[in-house]
Amino acid sequence: xxxxxxxxxxxxxxxxxxxxxxxxxxxxxxxxxxxxxxxxxxxxxxxxxxxxxxxxxxxxxxxxxxxxxxxxxxxxxxxxxxxxxxxxxxxxxxxxxxxxxxxxxxxxxxxxxxxxxxxxxxxxxxxxxxxxxxxxxxxxxxxxxxxxxxxxxxxxxxxxxxxxxxxxxxxxxxxxxxxxxxxxxxxxxxxxxxxxxxxxxxxxxxxxxxxxxxxxxxxxxxxxxxxxxxxxxxxxxxxxxxxxxxxxxxxxxxxxxxxxxxxxxxxxxxxxxxxxxxxxxxxxxxxxxxxxxxxxxxxxxxxxxxxxxxxxxxxxxxxxxxxxxxxxxxxxxxxxxxxxxxxxxxxxxxxxxxxxxxxxxxxxxxxxxxxxxxxx
Numbered sequence: 001x002x003x004x005x006x007x008x009x010x011x012x013x014x015x016x017x018x019x020x021x022x023x024x025x026x027x028x029x030x031x032x033x034x035x036x037x038x039x040x041x042x043x044x045x046x047x048x049x050x051x052x053x054x055x056x057x058x059x060x061x062x063x064x065x066x067x068x069x070x071x072x073x074x075x076x077x078x079x080x081x082x083x084x085x086x087x088x089x090x091x092x093x094x095x096x097x098x099x100x101x102x103x104x105x106x107x108x109x110x111x112x113x114x115x116x117x118x119x120x121x122x123x124x125x126x127x128x129x130x131x132x133x134x135x136x137x138x139x140x141x142x143x144x145x146x147x148x149x150x151x152x153x154x155x156x157x158x159x160x161x162x163x164x165x166x167x168x169x170x171x172x173x174x175x176x177x178x179x180x181x182x183x184x185x186x187x188x189x190x191x192x193x194x195x196x197x198x199x200x201x202x203x204x205x206x207x208x209x210x211x212x213x214x215x216x217x218x219x220x221x222x223x224x225x226x227x228x229x230x231x232x233x234x235x236x237x238x239x240x241x242x243x244x245x246x247x248x249x250x251x252x253x254x255x256x257x258x259x260x261x262x263x264x265x266x267x268x269x270x271x272x273x274x275x276x277x278x279x280x281x282x283x284x285x286x287x288x289x290x291x292x293x294x295x296x297x298x299x300x301x302x303x304x305x306x307x308x309x310x311x312x313x314x315x316x317x318x319x320x321x322x323x324x325x326x327x328x329x330x331x332x333x334x335x336x337x338x339x340x341x342x343x344x345x346x347x348x349x350x351x352x353x354x355x356x357x358x359x360x361x362x363x364x365x366x367x368x369x370x371x372x373x374x375x376x
Contacts, residue, residue, distance in 0.1 A: 167191035181219030201235030246351035282324025
């Protein structure tokens with residue numbers, strides 16, 4: 001049942017109307033008259049609805065949000081303009097029903113999110129109701145428009161960054177030898193929520209001592225000791241958007257080798273940031289950082305890419321790496337996070353969030369990152 005038929009539908013906010021128009025333009029280019037949006041992140045980006053377990057059926061004239069009774073009131077609050085279908089059966093049953101009702105013949109489906117099992121299940125349902133709908137897998141039809149952030153998205157991302165930075169500074173004042181990695185991770189999560197975050201962008205990484213050499217380490221009950229390094233990678237999810245930052249600390253004395261690699265990583269990060277501008281290739285930005293680290297003799301100790309896209313997903317498909325095919329455009333938000341990792345010793349990674357502007361770039365994060373600021 002469509003709970004708010006077209007004649008009662010309000011007008012979407014201008015920023016949402018612009019997004020819908022972008023996707024419809026992409027659909028027209030792909031010769032797709034209708035699109036089934038099965039990614040909850042994409043459905044939210046299109047409609048402003050922040051729930052999950054819901055699909056969007058987008059045609060040239062309609063935006064249909066298929067959900068269930070758990071979200072009926074929330075949808076009415078967050079996007080009263082959208083045509084809403086509150087399903088009584090499984091969501092694929094409702095999708096098939098609405099495709100038949102609308103008389104659709106060709107529908108694009110998101111190759112990134114609709115599983116083969118669900119695609120076949122939808123085809124079986126369409127066959128049962130004698131609907132001759134052709135499903136056409138498409139990719140990047142929403143992902144690419146999402147890469148270019150509007151002013152509203154940039155502002156929210158900056159809020160997410162400020163929340164994460166405030167939480168870090170609050171926890172930094174409490175850090176001392178004897179605390180565990182998990183304790184620090186928990187404090188950061190608490191301080192971010194305290195400042196308005198929905199949750200963390202990802203599981204916070206806290207690596208004490210030699211554990212800092214593991215880029216995606218999971219914190220445990222390891223205790224901080226005096227005269228040891230500490231790596232923290234964290235971010236806040238705020239109003240649907242992520243921040244992503246990394247800083248290192250040194251509890252007491254900084255060992256000479258850690259002091260050395262800290263300077264190398266900072267120089268590499270600054271070189272990469274300087275290379276960011278419209279038209280720059282992701283490979284070249286990565287090379288700017290990698291060349292600094294390689295020249296210092298640590299090239300083999302930097303295995304991951306220099307950065308990635310940031311937005312509603314913590315990792316968007318924008319890439320700064322040796323394999324990147326990205327060409328930077330104004331409105332993209334990217335992380336810049338080179339690192340050096342020494343097994344048995346520790347690691348250094350420094351990460352900031354950067355906006356590509358019309359004339360170059362703007363670093364959105366503002367935490368100090370000189371070595372003096374890292375010593376506690």
